[in-house]
């Protein structure tokens with residue numbers, strides 16, 4: 001089974017899953033593998049480990065795509081037929097750029113960008129990173145400069161948060177609290193029009209902060225743009241269920257991750273989002289380690305001496321237990337998926353932090369379909 005079969009012809013590939021399972025690694029490897037096969041691919045990473053970011057040329061915050069030098073692949077013996085571009089999501093900057101594009105004039109723009117409510121909204125509100133990742137992909141999707149866009153997803157505790165991000169932003173814009181501020185209401189022309197200054201003056205003295213005047217300014221300026229942003233959010237949300245979007249679930253073989261993945265698969269079904277396959281990463285492979293621990297111990301004793309042989313044998317037995325546990329968990333997921341694709345990537349001895357490491361991951365993701373020279 002090769003991941004290439006799952007995403008060939010697709011325009012967007014979303015790698016979702018719980019935190020720490022290998023989403024960033026997998027998305028970079030998928031992008032690299034597809035680029036090697038001749039496509040022009042961009043990967044949007046969210047929180048790459050520093051060493052991986054460095055080896056992708058993303059040492060500074062790079063909200064813009066950068067091409068990875070073809071020579072680097074040659075050095076690792078990889079035949080690169082296409083192009084690999086990478087970038088890192090800067091959620092705050094993506095918000096700022098969206099405001100910049102939508103503000104009617106420079107004064108409104110500056111008022112919003114400098115506003116403390118906005119600054120809170122664009123960095124602290126749950127789901128905004130998730131939303132901005134999709135927003136950024138949608139932008140690139142519309143521009144149409146790439147054959148394939150691979151999206152890593154933020155390290156949310158719950159993978160489902162990601163699916164609900166566009167909806168949550170829309171809900172926020174529709175919410176009563178926001179509408180109260182936006183709607184010409186009880187105070188006259190606009191909730192924060194003439195006459196409300198007095199009320200705010202009093203509240204400000206009580207709360208001792210400028211919070212209310214910030215709110216007034218923000219909602220005044222933001223109000224006219226809110227509808228546009230809301231419409232945009234619903235289009236961005238539609239990208240999730242677009243037939244040319246591939247949805248891959250990345251998971252580890254641990255029990256809790258598998259439980260979450262099963263829940264995630266069911267939720268996708270409920271939401272009508274097409275599902276293209278699961279990638280189980282960091283699997284302890286039992287291959288090549290059959291035989292009893294006792295047998296191993298007696299074989300090793302001759303070589304290592306009794307003490308060391310016992311320790312190695314114990315280690316071996318532990319590993320085999322973990323491998324058996326992994327295998328049971330993977331089977332549990334496989335049963336849930338029915339015939340849907342499932343690709344396994346073993347746990348490597350080392351972290352995956354450079355092009356060579358990604359190439360190893362590719363060998364498994366694109367099994368039987370290698371491009372390594």
Ligand SMILES: Nc1ncnc2c1ncn2[C@@H]1O[C@H](COP(=O)(O)OP(=O)(O)O)[C@@H](O)[C@H]1O
Pocket residue numbers: 018019020021022023024025026048049155281282283345346347348349350351352353
């Ligand atoms: N198959 C693997 N074998 C060994 N280490 C791995 C493997 N996949 C990922 N890693 C390492 O695990 C850590 C977490 O991976 P990462 O892709 O950043 O996870 P996530 O993006 O889901 O939080 C990284 O240090 C990465 O190098």
Ligand SMILES: [Mg+2]
Pocket residue numbers: 020023024025046047048152153154155
């Ligand atoms: Mg990550």
